[in-house]
Ligand code: DX5
């Protein structure tokens with residue numbers, strides 16, 4: 001079997017927002033594969049972050065994929081705005097959509113790749129009947145709303161099961177993990193089947209972004 005492609009997606013939630021443009025440029029120069037963009041509404045999750053204007057502002061700073069994680073309810077209205085602002089991937093939570101299949105269609109019609117984000121207590125069965133339309137499955141390994149939380153180890157079993165479903169389907173779907181990922185646990189998480197790793201505090205909270213990302217890549221090399 002060919003070696004899997006691993007992607008590291010720093011979450012700007014833990015960046016210094018007073019100098020966000022520089023932070024994005026620095027993390028891209030340090031080897032980030034994608035920029036993870038957490039959108040929170042103080043309604044679906046108890047925190048409030050940034051919207052399409054900020055996405056639009058960082059778009060010219062990088063050719064990397066902008067991976068928008070919507071933690072907002074309702075979700076549909078804001079999707080075209082993010083597509084226009086330069087998002088490449090848009091993920092949402094099934095609990096935040098009245099019609100999951102329609103929301104996936106809306107993301108695709110807006111020209112973006114579509115992801116479904118599953119909270120720690122959201123069962124994998126919510127992928128039934130929609131997995132074949134997805135480009136990404138996001139397994140939350142913390143409850144959404146804040147950076148800097150501890151990885152919930154039950155997510156490993158969920159990743160293994162999600163990996164199996166994706167492999168059985170045989171479609172190129174990214175399996176992303178979000179929450180509490182660091183250089184110390186990333187290899188075990190990759191072994192459970194994830195190929196795309198969001199890391200906020202582990203990268204932006206470190207002194208040297210390049211060194212931290214290379215430690216993560218070194219750990220991933222041991223997985224193959
Ligand atoms: C949590 C966000 C995460 C968060 C991860 O709701 O979706 O993307 O930024 O932060 P860390 O890596 O610090 O757990």
Ligand code: ZN
Pocket residue numbers: 011036037038069178198
């Ligand atoms: Zn996120």
